[in-house]
Amino acid sequence: MDWLALSPDEWVAVRLSIWVATWATVISLPFGILIALALARGNFPGKSLLNGLVHLPLILPPVVTGYLLLLTFGRRAPLGQFFEQYLGIVFSFRWTGAALAGGIMAFPLMVRAIRLSIEGVDARLEQAAGTLGASPVWVFLTVTLPLILPGIIAGMILSFAKAIGEFGATITFVSNIPGQTQTLPSAIYTFTQVPDGGPGAMRLTLVAIAVAMAALLASEFFARRVARRMAS
């Protein structure tokens, strides 16, 4: 079973992937909740456009998304310059860029899960909370948020799993630098390009399968909890 043990370099790739996916999920969460709210409850011009924009990364070839990121968040690109100048964040060829690419590719999944759970919330409960003196912000914090919490967690799990496996946009945007931007899938890709890479590719593949499966099961579990809460 020795061949199953990950080499130090492989560990670096796995750790980097987890690090990148965690940041991608955490940073995109507030935006995910806001946009899910707007799509579930809002009624504004351009709603279909926003919906389309959010789902675009799901449909576009990932390499296109990566290229667009390069055009907007690259060092010379306007947004890239803005982030570097005012926030000190550089995306191109750094792990931050991998997180950005992963976050954007996973965003539709997160928004979808949260939006579904918001649509499942009985608006009459929120109305009742209002008659008890809760302002709209308090209603959101004490009624809506607790009721959609399982949906939020499910969305985060899906987003994490998607971000950890993101390949096309990531390799286009930030390349494949070991220890810097070489995430799990990039590492597998590298293994497949060299002789004797087989066992390494297989080990990392098993890791990827395990992570994906765990995420799906956890997401299922929380989806069931949403259903139970809504039913009572």
Next chain:
Amino acid sequence: MSLSVSIRHRLGDFELDTAFESQGRLTALFGPSGSGKTSVVNAIGGLIRPRGARIVADGRVLVDTDERLFLPAHRRRIGYVFQDARLLPHLTVSQNLRYGRFFTPKAERYADMATIVELLGIGHLMERKPGQLSGGEKQRVAIGRALVASPRLILMDEPLASLDQARRAEILPYLERLRDETRVPIVYVSHSVAEVARLATDIIVMAEGKVRAAGPAERVLHHLDVPSLEGQRADIVSVLRLAIAGHDQPAGLTRLRTEDGGEWIVPHFSGAAGDGVRLIVRARDVMIATKRPEGLSALNIVPCRIAGIEALDQGEMLATLDAEGQRLAARVTRHSADRLSLRPGMEVFAVVKAVSVEHG
């Protein structure tokens, strides 16, 4: 507490054009479904924004469309008990009860939670989640939740409509205690004459978005046979205000007396002598006799004078009787009215079986 409401609102084809005032402890909004009762309480509670309205509760202007004033629901401090309790499913009963109080300014928290829990008999449910409660229990908790928030007014929209007969009977006494023992005025929506007769101090009769009658309960209940309420006719009732005179335990009876010294006998129920009681008598349970009948099982034979008599429809008449200072409605066939030549001013006897009356 005074409530002044004037609303003009349109919902699809339905036109609401309502104005009334009430000072009552429990004002019933009464009428058939689709008459606009719920829209009125929703406007008072701030759940809908009427096109044109002025609503003033206790001197506080809640809505005045002319002044472009609209107080949002969460700033009105008006409790709302919905037909479907709407308890927050992720909180326990205890947390649901406390929910509204959290948002009430400290200086305005007059409600004592322990008293309310005791009043509604929900002390044993505190740690449960709403999913583990029966329909009647949910509704009691919903009433408690509204009360604990120390509201200035409570709206109840058919709070018993989703419950079966047994559960209704379980909750009605709590509503009566609420009316009599707390100082919060209640606006109560219902299409059930029995509920309204038992609970209301004041009644607003609505039909097709308009107010058809308004005033103190005893007066309005006699005129419920307005043409728009035909479906309700079978339920014309009188409400008598009496006091307990004493109990006849061996016979299983309770004696009640009117202010004018008249006596009514009903099946035994508990209560101290001198306690006020409202007796609900259905007009179809009242017989009229021109001579004092003898050899009759009915226990209540009350001398009355006919105050008025009017046609209900082809075969039926409604006689309004002045029974020792109380108004009593009696339904008789036109045939009987003719045979006995009933006419206003005539001295007659009203005959009512003890088992046919309800008290509340």
